[in-house]
Each structure stands twice: as C-alpha cells, then as structure tokens.
Amino acid sequence: MIGLLERLGSGLDRLATSLLGLLLLALVLLNVANAAGRYLFGRALPGADEILLYGMIWLVFLGLIQVTAKRRHLCLDLLERQLPGRGRALQRLLVDLLIACLCGYLASQSWIVVQRLNSIGQTSMAAGLPMAWVHGGLLVGLAATALTAALQSLLRLVSLIRGSAA
Amino acid sequence: MIWLLLILPLLLFLLGVPIFALLLIAAGLTLLVALPMPPIALHQVLFGGIDKYALLAVPFFIFAGELMNRGGIAQRLVDWVLSITGRLPGSLGIATVGTSTLMGAVSGSSPATVAAVGRSLYPSLLERGYSERFSLGLIASSGSIAIVVPPSIAMILYGASAEQSIPKLFQAGLLPGLLIALLMALYILLWAKGRELKESNGFSTAVFLAATRRAWAALLMPVVVLAGIYLGWFSPTEAGGVACLYAILAATLLYRSLSWRGVLDAAGEAALLTAQILVIVAAAGVFSWILTVLAVPQNLVKAMVAMELSPPLFLLLVNLLLLAIGCLLDPTSAILVLTPLLLPIVLHLGIDPIHFGIVMTVNLSIGMFTPPFGLNLFVAQSVLSPNLTAIYRGILPFLAIQLIALGAVTYLPALSLLLL
Numbered sequence: 001m002i003g004l005l006e007r008l009g010s011g012l013d014r015l016a017t018s019l020l021g022l023l024l025l026a027l028v029l030l031n032v033a034n035a036a037g038r039y040l041f042g043r044a045l046p047g048a049d050e051i052l053l054y055g056m057i058w059l060v061f062l063g064l065i066q067v068t069a070k071r072r073h074l075c076l077d078l079l080e081r082q083l084p085g086r087g088r089a090l091q092r093l094l095v096d097l098l099i100a101c102l103c104g105y106l107a108s109q110s111w112i113v114v115q116r117l118n119s120i121g122q123t124s125m126a127a128g129l130p131m132a133w134v135h136g137g138l139l140v141g142l143a144a145t146a147l148t149a150a151l152q153s154l155l156r157l158v159s160l161i162r163g164s165a166a
Numbered sequence: 167m168i169w170l171l172l173i174l175p176l177l178l179f180l181l182g183v184p185i186f187a188l189l190l191i192a193a194g195l196t197l198l199v200a201l202p203m204p205p206i207a208l209h210q211v212l213f214g215g216i217d218k219y220a221l222l223a224v225p226f227f228i229f230a231g232e233l234m235n236r237g238g239i240a241q242r243l244v245d246w247v248l249s250i251t252g253r254l255p256g257s258l259g260i261a262t263v264g265t266s267t268l269m270g271a272v273s274g275s276s277p278a279t280v281a282a283v284g285r286s287l288y289p290s291l292l293e294r295g296y297s298e299r300f301s302l303g304l305i306a307s308s309g310s311i312a313i314v315v316p317p318s319i320a321m322i323l324y325g326a327s328a329e330q331s332i333p334k335l336f337q338a339g340l341l342p343g344l345l346i347a348l349l350m351a352l353y354i355l356l357w358a359k360g361r362e363l364k365e366s367n368g369f370s371t372a373v374f375l376a377a378t379r380r381a382w383a384a385l386l387m388p389v390v391v392l393a394g395i396y397l398g399w400f401s402p403t404e405a406g407g408v409a410c411l412y413a414i415l416a417a418t419l420l421y422r423s424l425s426w427r428g429v430l431d432a433a434g435e436a437a438l439l440t441a442q443i444l445v446i447v448a449a450a451g452v453f454s455w456i457l458t459v460l461a462v463p464q465n466l467v468k469a470m471v472a473m474e475l476s477p478p479l480f481l482l483l484v485n486l487l488l489l490a491i492g493c494l495l496d497p498t499s500a501i502l503v504l505t506p507l508l509l510p511i512v513l514h515l516g517i518d519p520i521h522f523g524i525v526m527t528v529n530l531s532i533g534m535f536t537p538p539f540g541l542n543l544f545v546a547q548s549v550l551s552p553n554l555t556a557i558y559r560g561i562l563p564f565l566a567i568q569l570i571a572l573g574a575v576t577y578l579p580a581l582s583l584l585l586l
Contacts, residue, residue, distance in 0.1 A: 017431075017434035017435075017437070017438065018430055018434055020433075020434055020437035020438070020441075021430045021431065021432075021433030021434030021435075021436075021437055022430065022433070023437065024225055024229060024433045024434075024436060024437045024440070025429070025430070025433050027222075027225070027226075027407075028226060028229065028407050028410045028411060029411075031222070031226065031403065031404060031406075031407030032404075032407045032408060032410075032411050034404070035400050035404040035407065035408065039399060039400070049219060052219075052222055053217065053218075053219055053222060056216070056221070056222055056225060056440075056444075057213070057216055057217065059225065059437055059440060059441065060216060060440065060441050060444040060445055060448070061441075061445075062441075063437050063438055063440060063441025063442075063445075064441050064445050066438055066441065067438055067441050067442050067445070070438070072438065072442060073184030073185070073186065073187070073442065074184065074185050074186075074442055074443075074446060074496055074498070074499065075179075075182050075183060075184045075185060076179055076180065076182055077182055078180075078182070079180065079181060079182045080182045091181070091182060094181075095181075095182060095183055095184070095187075098178075098183055098187060098191070099184065099187055102187055102190055102191055102194070105194070106190070106194075106208060106209065106212070109205050109206045109208050109209045110209045112206050112209075113206050113209045113210065135209070135213060138209060138212065138213060
C-alpha cells in the first residue's frame with residue numbers, strides 16, 4: 001500500500017513540476033512577445049502585463065505546494081541536522097503541523113475574499129480577468145499546501161508510532 | 167508586542183520553521199491579538215506583497231541561470247576564462263574568480279555559481295597543486311560576487327522593497343562587483359608567487375580563438391541583457407525574459423546541449439526556486455505591513471535621531487548588524503525583512519538609498535559564505551567536499567578581502583554612484 005502511494009506520489013510530483021515548468025515557459029514567451037510587439041511593431045499585447053503578473057502569482061502559490069511536499073522551504077536546518085533520528089522526525093512533524101494549521105487558516109480567509117470578489121463580479125482593468133480567479137491562486141495554493149502538510153504530518157505520526165524515524 | 171514580533175519569530179527560526187511560515191505566524195497572531203482589523207486583511211496584504219511587476223524578473227533570471235548550468239553555457243564561460251589567464255601565477259585561481267563574475271553577470275544566483283564553477287574547476291585546482299582548503303574557500307567565496315554583479319536578484323528585491331530604480335541599482339553594483347573580483351585576483355596572484363603550482367601552458371592565441379569560437383554566444387549573453395537594459399530597449403523584467411529565450415535558443419539550437427525535455431525540467435526547477443523565494447517576499451510584505459501599522463519603523467527613526475548618530479557611525483553599526491544577520495539568514499529574507507525598517511533611517515540621515523542598497527547587497531553577499539550558515543558553504547559541501555572544517559578555514563583570507571571591499575563600498579559612495 002505504502003509502495004503504491006510512493007509511486008503515485010512520485011508520478012504526481014513529476015507531473016506537477018512539469019506543469020509548473022510549462023506555466024513558466026508560457027510566461028517567458030508572453031513576456032518576450034510583449035516586448036517584441038512594443039519595440040518592433042509599436043504595440044504591446046493588450047493586457048499582457050496583467051496576465052504575466054497574475055500568472056506569476058499563480059506560479060508562486062502552486063509552487064508552494066511542491067516546495068512543501070519536497071520539504072524545500074528556506075529555513076535554518078541546524079536543529080534538524082543535530083537531532084537524532086526520532087527527535088528529527090518529531091521536529092519535522094511539528095513543522096508540518098504548523099504549516100498545515102497556518103495555511104489552512106489563511107486559505108479560510110482567502111475563501112471569504114474569493115467569494116466576495118465573485119459576488120461583485122470585479123474584473124482586472126486591462127485584461128478583464130475575473131479577480132475572483134486571480135485571487136483564487138492563493139486559495140488553491142494555500143488549501144493544497146495545508147492538505148499536503150497535514151498528510152505529511154499524518155504519515156510522520158504513523159511512522160513515529162510504529163517506532164521507525166522518518 | 168515584542169514577544170510576538172521578535173522573540174516568537176526568533177524562536178521559530180531556531181526551531182527550523184520555514185521563514186515564510188514564521189513571518190506569517192508572527193504577523194497573523196499580532197493582527198488577531200493587537201489590531202482592530204478583520205483577518206481577511208492577511209489575504210489582501212499577502213496578495214499585495216507579490217502583486218509587483220518588478221518581481222517578474224525574479225523567475226526569469228532564475229530560469230536563465232538554470233538553463234546556463236544545464237545547457238553547458240557555464241562550462242563554455244569557464245573554458246574561455248581559462249584560455250586568457252595563461253601562465254600568470256595562480257592563473258587557475260584567478261580564472262575561478264573571473265568565471266564566477268561572468269556567471270553572476272548572467273544568472274545573479276550565488277549558489278548556482280558555486281555549483282557550476284565548483285564542478286568545473288575544483289578537480290583542476292586540486293590537480294594543479296592548490297590545497298583542498300584554499301580551493302574550497304576560493305570557490306565558496308567567489309560565488310558571492312554573483313549577487314553584487316548585475317543583474318542581481320538581491321537588488322531586484324531591494325528595489326521592489328525600497329521603491330528604487332532597479333536599472334540604477336544594477337549600474338551602481340558594477341564597480342563594487344569588479345572591485346571585489348580585482349581584490350580577490352590580486353590576493354591569489356600574491357599567494358601563488360613562490361608556490362609550486364602547475365599552471366597552464368601559457369597564453370596561446372590559437373587556444374584563445376578556439377575557446378572564443380566555442381563560447382561567443384555565451385559571452386554575448388550578458389552583453390545583450392545589460393546593454394538592452396541600459397540602452398532602454400527593454401525593462402529589467404523584459405531583459406529576464408530575453409535572457410531565458412537567448413539561453414534556450416543557444417542551448418537547444420546552437421550548442422545542441424539541451425533537449426526540449428531538458429528545457430522543461432529546467433523550467434520546473436526554476437519554478438520551484440521561484441516559489442521558495444517569492445513566498446517569503448509575500449510573507450515579508452505582511453510582516454512589514456504589521457510593523458508599519460504599529461509604527462515600528464517610525465519609532466526606530468525617532469530612537470536613532472535621539473542617539474544623534476552620524477551617517478558614518480550609522481553605516482558602521484548597520485554593517486555589523488547585517489554581517490551578523492547574514493551569518494544566519496539568506497540575503498532574500500534579510501533584505502525583505504530589514505529594508506522597510508532601515509530605509510526610513512537611511513533617508514532621514516541623508517544617505518543615498520541606491521548607495522545603501524549596494525552596501526546592503528555587498529554585506530549580505532558576504533553572508534553567503536560566512537560560517538556557520540552561509541548557503542554557499544553547504545552548496546560547496548554537497549557538491550565538492552564533505553569536509554566542512556576545511557571549507558570554514560579556507561574562506562578566512564577571502565572573508566578578510568571582502569571585508570576590505572565592503573569598507574571601501576561603504577565609505578566611498580562614489581564607487582556605487584559614479585556610473586549613475
């Protein structure tokens with residue numbers, strides 16, 4: 001069962017990283033096309049700057065899920081490296097629980113904002129994008145990060161109870 | 167309040183909690199406990215923290231750096247610098263500094279420079295008689311130049327945070343970056359004299375021309391990026407996109423060293439690095455907003471005014487503070503947390519904010535290789551040698567040199583402002 005979960009996780013990891021890569025490539029192409037349009041043809045792509053900026057915000061909060069899943073956050077890892085196996089697993093469990101609670105709470109606030117934006121139907125000024133979708137990047141990223149961290153906490157707790165340090 | 171905004175984040179930091187999380191926990195708890203505001207403000211300010219056009223340059227320059235490493239562009243730069251250093255005493259050491267500077271002029275990432283230059287040159291340095299300690303110290307410390315030489319991600323973040331012109335910061339960083347490189351090269355030259363080092367066969371026009379032919383597209387890349395910005399062809403953000411496209415075309419079509427799958431993998435990795443950094447930018451935005459609402463920067467300015475500090479003394483104290491913080495915190499987080507606090511004092515004392523941005527950048531670049539936690543030390547450890555003690559001892563002479571350069575950059579503002 002755990003083997004199947006690990007294979008599934010690894011496949012999802014590759015897929016998610018590739019999708020993030022595709023999003024970044026699309027942003028690069030849009031950025032260059034916009035600059036070329038402005039300087040070569042005297043006309044920028046309408047709304048391109050907004051799409052680029054909001055695309056980056058989605059990239060960051062979707063990337064947050066992967067960074068959390070891979071435990072690649074910037075932090076001081078001195079304590080983690082000094083602790084013995086079981087102590088390290090406990091420290092990681094606490095960090096994962098903190099991230100899960102924090103991101104879960106922030107996602108609940110994002111949900112309120114997205115609902116309000118959706119009800120008033122606000123759109124962005126240049127590209128006319130629905131702002132509920134734009135702000136939805138935070139909601140999706142934070143909620144999925146909370147779930148990821150909670151799942152990691154659960155797996156770590158199980159392995160701690162079983163007595164094998166992760 | 168000091169518990170929530172200082173002690174708690176410090177405690178969480180020491181416990182290994184990610185920096186984005188500790189900033190948001192401290193800011194969130196302060197908002198809930200001490201401020202009469204609805205908690206949905208957290209979402210709004212978090213969003214506003216990265217809703218800045220200038221920050222778009224960050225993912226693009228990170229991606230360009232990844233493409234350079236994976237596409238063999240970095241290796242061609244190494245070979246080219248080696249072809250011109252010839253039989254000079256310490257030529258390979260000088261080539262290490264030169265290549266790190268060139269790498270910085272394209273990618274702006276210090277750890278990426280240590281990894282790329284280290285992988286290429288560390289075995290040759292050992293083979294030619296440079297000690298393990300010297301070589302490790304040299305590679306870990308020269309990688310820090312990448313942060314100072316434009317384009318620099320640290321300067322983009324400072325510019326966005328302090329609302330200063332990023333092209334001006336790039337221009338201001340050029341001479342300080344070259345000064346650090348020059349001082350390091352001079353030290354290596356003096357160090358190598360009288361030592362039994364196997365250097366290369368001396369300068370050969372044929373070898374130089376062959377290396378230039380192999381590397382011309384790589385050498386043209388910083389020229390296109392920087393000239394494009396300064397000649398007004400494109401903004402720093404657009405320059406980042408142009409650098410990516412240039413590196414993709416060079417690596418896939420010209421050098422044929424990277425497949426399209428490789429480009430996608432590099433983009434995926436760059437996206438993760440971007441998320442790592444920009445989520446801290448967003449969180450630092452919330453933290454500094456809370457500080458502003460509580461009038462912390464204003465009170466700090468008042469306290470500084472009461473102490474009647476002169477600008478030189480203030481800069482000395484700030485340097486000591488930043489050096490200490492740089493030992494613990496990466497430049498990204500340090501710039502984002504400290505800029506809103508220090509800038510009002512800087513402006514009050516009449517210090518040029520562009521000059522201060524360069525002082526801050528040079529200072530925190532030193533933090534990249536100062537023990538115990540400089541990131542370059544761990545990159546050198548994981549990529550080159552597990553001997554952390556040798557790395558710690560090896561960086562000491564280079565630390566002294568960079569501190570001399572920092573003194574010059576701090577007290578000779580013309581070094582930063584001359585080209586503006």
